[in-house]
Amino acid sequence: MAAEQNEKLALRVQLMPRDTNPLGTVFGGVILSLIDQAGFDEARRHGLHRWVTVAFHGVEFKRPVRVGDRVSLFTRTIKTGTCSVEVGVRVEAHRFQSEEVVEVTSGSLTMVSVDADGHSIPFSSPPTLATPEGQDL
Ligand SMILES: CC(C)(COP(=O)(O)OP(=O)(O)OC[C@H]1O[C@@H](n2cnc3c(N)ncnc32)[C@H](O)[C@@H]1OP(=O)(O)O)[C@@H](O)C(=O)NCCC(=O)NCCS
Numbered sequence: 001m002a003a004e005q006n007e008k009l010a011l012r013v014q015l016m017p018r019d020t021n022p023l024g025t026v027f028g029g030v031i032l033s034l035i036d037q038a039g040f041d042e043a044r045r046h047g048l049h050r051w052v053t054v055a056f057h058g059v060e061f062k063r064p065v066r067v068g069d070r071v072s073l074f075t076r077t078i079k080t081g082t083c084s085v086e087v088g089v090r091v092e093a094h095r096f097q098s099e100e101v102v103e104v105t106s107g108s109l110t111m112v113s114v115d116a117d118g119h120s121i122p123f124s125s126p127p128t129l130a131t132p133e134g135q136d137l
Helices: 028-044
Strands: 008-014 050-061 070-080 084-094 101-114
Touching: 008 028, 028 050, 028 070, 028 084, 028 101
Parallel strands: none
Antiparallel strands: 008 070, 050 101, 070 084, 084 101
16 A cells, blocks of 8 residues: 555545445445545645535445555645645555555545634635634634
8 A cells, every 4th residue: 555646645534344335345435434534634735724524526435445454545736726725535455464555545635724614714814724722713
């Protein structure tokens, strides 16, 4: 499992029996949820704000993911605007019972930085989140 140029590893997780659909393979919604989390990880690099997902683009499930597979989510910033960042996500599965690594899913999502009221704000503005100690950054 290796990152391609301009990508970074955002998330790695092993899929469990609870993540399956009635066919016994991993439910696509679980992968979408992981993509959402990976997108946040990438967006956060552009500013310490609340980030919300406004759209998924072209997500393609190319191969099934199975119980026990370890999936790695690699992200890269495709495009930046004023309040939005489009993040590309590529998902690889390291099969449970072999050394095989396959690309299983790819796509992108657009994240938008918002204020405490949920209104979009430029992500280049000063951080709007508080530290764990409760002090404003
Ligand atoms: C995200 C949200 C705040 C955007 O509101 P909005 O009124 O469209 O905000 P703006 O018009 O200021 O647009 C903000 C940015 O989002 C982008 N954007 C809005 N809708 C988009 C879409 N469907 N696809 C891609 N980008 C979009 C705009 O182009 C703009 O980008 P820029 O500032 O970089 O040029 C609003 O749609 C929202 O709250 N959505 C729900 C988010 C959420 O709850 N997500 C979790 C899923 S349950």
